[in-house]
Amino acid sequence: MSAFCILVLSKSEQPTQILRELLPHDTYGSILFSSSIAQARRQLLARRVDLLIIDTPLKEESGIRFANEIAQRSSPGLLVLMNASLYHQLAARMEDAGIPVLAKPISRQALYQSVRLLCTLQQRIRRFEQETLVLQDKMQEIQTINQAKWLLVERYGYSEEQAHRHLLKQAMDRCVTKYAIAQQIVNKDKQGGSL
Incomplete structure (x- = not known):
């Protein structure tokens, strides 16, 4: 603890x-x-x-x-x-x-035990909150990657497989994550730019 x-x-x-x-x-x-x-x-x-x-x-x-x-x-x-x-x-x-x-x-003992129990539960809650934040971040990544793929499909005529490969290749070429590439694509689209 x-x-x-x-x-x-x-x-x-x-x-x-x-x-x-x-x-x-x-x-x-x-x-x-x-x-x-x-x-x-x-x-x-x-x-x-x-x-x-x-x-x-x-x-x-x-x-x-x-x-x-x-x-x-x-x-x-x-x-x-x-x-x-x-x-x-x-x-x-x-x-x-x-x-x-x-x-x-x-009693002193009841207070002591109650506090220990509640602090232990708080520790678990804190751990679950951290796990939830990690899952939320992962979900955000997946949504952004999917949004970027569909932009590539709809705006640039890529097939879904080509869009996936494009994200992977760009990520490898630039030594960044697929998520970073997807964010760039989505942000450029929001600003009205092209790839």
Whole structure:
């Protein structure tokens, strides 16, 4: 696991102190504290945060509303701590929104295990996001190459096989990828130029 950054939003620094004591510093290098949503927003903008823990209730603002706002994003991971009385009223609705909730009082061990579990899940999500980006890039390449082939077929009378060979030959001759050649063909066509 790479070093995780955890942000604790709470009216008390106690959850932050507990996490700093329990979690290994080499894996959980940054455990930050915020006492207000405004301060938490600034910290979220300033750096990558892997897990946001919202310890409700907050002093002046609704931690539940903020949790719902954060849940709409893909990052960071989220954990809400709430009083047992509210837990029974809100937990199912929050979990339906993808927000894990723990009832307070919570044991140190339960907090520790929950944070470790959520960070592990965040690691997997991050890996899937990277794989998705790679697949999206590959799909973009395939679309551009196909678009260039069809331009060669429609505008220059190439057969599909000739268009494919043309892209390959140009790529080999210029020591670039087929995708780079396809991009040049598509861009020239957009600008009204010819090959």
